[in-house]
Amino acid sequence: QVQLVESGGGLVQAGGSLRLSCAASGRTFSRYGMGWFRQAPGKEREFVAYISKIGGSTYYADSVKGRFTISRDNAKNTLYLQMNSLKPEDTAVYYCAAYTSGVVTTTDGVAYWGKGTLVTVSS
Numbered sequence: 001q002v003q004l005v006e007s008g009g010g011l012v013q014a015g016g017s018l019r020l021s022c023a024a025s026g027r028t029f030s031r032y033g034m035g036w037f038r039q040a041p042g043k044e045r046e047f048v049a050y051i052s053k054i055g056g057s058t059y060y061a062d063s064v065k066g067r068f069t070i071s072r073d074n075a076k077n078t079l080y081l082q083m084n085s086l087k088p089e090d091t092a093v094y095y096c097a098a099y100t101s102g103v104v105t106t107t108d109g110v111a112y113w114g115k116g117t118l119v120t121v122s123s
Contacts, residue, residue, distance in 0.1 A: 002026055002112045004096045009117030016086050016121075022079040022096030022114055030054065030074040033099040036081045037107065038092035039116075045095065049081060050104040059104060064090075086121045093118050 003025040012018055020036070035050040049070035050059045058070055069082040079096055093116040102109020 002028060002032065002098050004098060004112055004114035006094065006096050006114045006117040009094060009119045011120045011122065012086055014086060014088055014121055014123050017082070017084045018086065018119060020081040020083065020094055020096075020117060020119075022081075024077045024079070024098070026077075029072075029077040032111075033104065034070075034072060034079045035097045035099060035104060035110070036070060036079075037095045037097055037110075038090075038119075039095070040089075040092040043092075045107060047105040048094070050099075051079070061105070083119070086119075088121045088123045091119060091121050 005023045008020040030053055033052050036048040037045050038048050039045040047061050048064055051070045051072050055072050067085045071080045095116045096114035097110040098112040099109045100111040
């Protein structure tokens with residue numbers, strides 16, 4: 001089992017940057033593809049970014065491509081999301097996810113979730 005704890009959220013002005021972190025418990029972090037999802041008020045949870053087990057492959061939602069960067073440090077059991085050029089529409093609770101199977105852009109293959117961290121982007 002994997003426990004995930006996000007941090008790094010907060011309030012930022014449009015155009016600013018934040019870096020989210022997700023600390024994973026246990027020794028099996030490197031066995032999982034990892035990702036970030038987000039959920040805005042009144043909306044469904046949506047895919048943001050994915051990174052493969054050893055970080056060789058990444059994939060992004062079109063809405064964040066070129067602005068967000070996902071990375072991981074398997075030695076530190078930590079996942080990151082660097083968010084630049086933030087927009088008000090990026091406001092959401094951001095969730096860390098560990099996949100076991102499935103299409104990475106959906107929640108179907110996610111086995112473990114963090115509790116989320118709130119990002120608010122003011123205009």
